[in-house]
Amino acid sequence: xxxxxxxxxxxxxxxxxxxxxxxxxxxxxxxxxxxxxxxxxxxxxxxxxxxxxxxxxxxxxxxxxxxxxxxxxxxxxxxxxxxxxxxxxxxxxxxxxxxxxxxxxxxxxxxxxxxxxxxxxxxxxxxxxxxxxxxxxxxxxxxxxxxxxxxxxxxxxxxxxxxxxxxxxxxxxxxxxxxxxxxxxxxxxxxxxxxxxxxxxxxxxxxxxxxxxxxxxxxxxxxxxxxxxxxxxxxxxxxxxxxxxxxxxxxxxxxxxxxxxxxxxxxxxxxxxxxxxx
Numbered sequence: 119x120x121x122x123x124x125x126x127x128x129x130x131x132x133x134x135x136x137x138x139x140x141x142x143x144x145x146x147x148x149x150x151x152x153x154x155x156x157x158x159x160x161x162x163x164x165x166x167x168x169x170x171x172x173x174x175x176x177x178x179x180x181x182x183x184x185x186x187x188x189x190x191x192x193x194x195x196x197x198x199x200x201x202x203x204x205x206x207x208x209x210x211x212x213x214x215x216x217x218x219x220x221x222x223x224x225x226x227x228x229x230x231x232x233x234x235x236x237x238x239x240x241x242x243x244x245x246x247x248x249x250x251x252x253x254x255x256x257x258x259x260x261x262x263x264x265x266x267x268x269x270x271x272x273x274x275x276x277x278x279x280x281x282x283x284x285x286x287x288x289x290x291x292x293x294x295x296x297x298x299x300x301x302x303x304x305x306x307x308x309x310x311x312x313x314x315x316x317x318x319x320x321x322x323x324x325x326x327x328x329x330x331x332x333x334x335x336x337x338x339x340x341x342x343x344x345x346x347x348x349x350x351x352x353x354x355x356x357x358x359x360x361x362x363x364x365x366x367x368x369x370x371x372x373x374x375x376x377x378x379x380x381x382x383x384x385x386x387x388x389x390x391x392x393x394x395x396x
Contacts, residue, residue, distance in 0.1 A: 119186065121206070122185075124183050124184050126216035127216065134163045135186050140160065143160070144172060165190060168192055174202035176336045196302065221341070221370050225369050245264065246264055249261040250323060254283070274319075335356065
């Protein structure tokens with residue numbers, strides 16, 4: 119996988135070099151499968167597990183980039199966005215002359231499905247408040263709230279790894295899925311505790327949910343100025359909400375670069391480092 123610069127207005131696009139250069143824009147319209155990860159498809163091309171890379175790009179202010187792959191899956195790396203952040207920092211960013219465009223929330227929009235809910239509220243900044251609750255002694259209730267800036271994303275969200283339950287991993291492997299999953303790229307929980315040596319944060323689980331939400335909301339096509347509040351969400355709820363939010367055109371408006379922009383219209387240079395799949 120390699121990251122290549124794109125001209126202003128092109129957005130984030132995945133290119134399958136092994137399929138003749140088919141491009142798949144990172145937009146809600148191209149969402150395909152949603153369960154343990156987010157997948158996109160267009161024509162005969164698909165790309166899977168896009169959320170961690172998308173979160174890294176959005177968190178660093180990258181608006182225009184081509185992600186070139188010669189396989190259908192984005193490398194999982196260590197299960198977080200930290201490796202992608204490091205690679206983009208090594209490559210550097212280029213400012214473009216076109217003003218950056220944001221989706222500014224004007225009124226609240228919400229979506230509830232059973233005991234899961236998600237909403238966006240007006241705010242002068244991008245902020246996320248996320249709550250998780252699982253039937254597990256370590257995950258019964260956990261909440262984290264954070265204003266998302268480049269600094270807070272890099273330091274407090276990007277390193278948070280994906281997590282799963284040992285019983286789920288075993289079930290997926292029986293189905294021929296998650297064969298590359300290991301303690302090196304996920305936090306795995308047994309019945310009473312984690313199987314990894316240690317957590318990067320005491321509340322790493324909910325921080326990773328924030329990471330996922332940032333990546334999935336990248337499918338809106340522009341960074342958000344608003345307060346995202348989610349309870350027991352996941353990829354399916356994130357994507358369904360993004361689709362609903364875009365439909366309610368009176369709930370938001372596009373605004374150009376403001377004080378919220380740390381990098382206006384950024385792109386990754388052509389000589390970006392290339393991540394290698396495990």
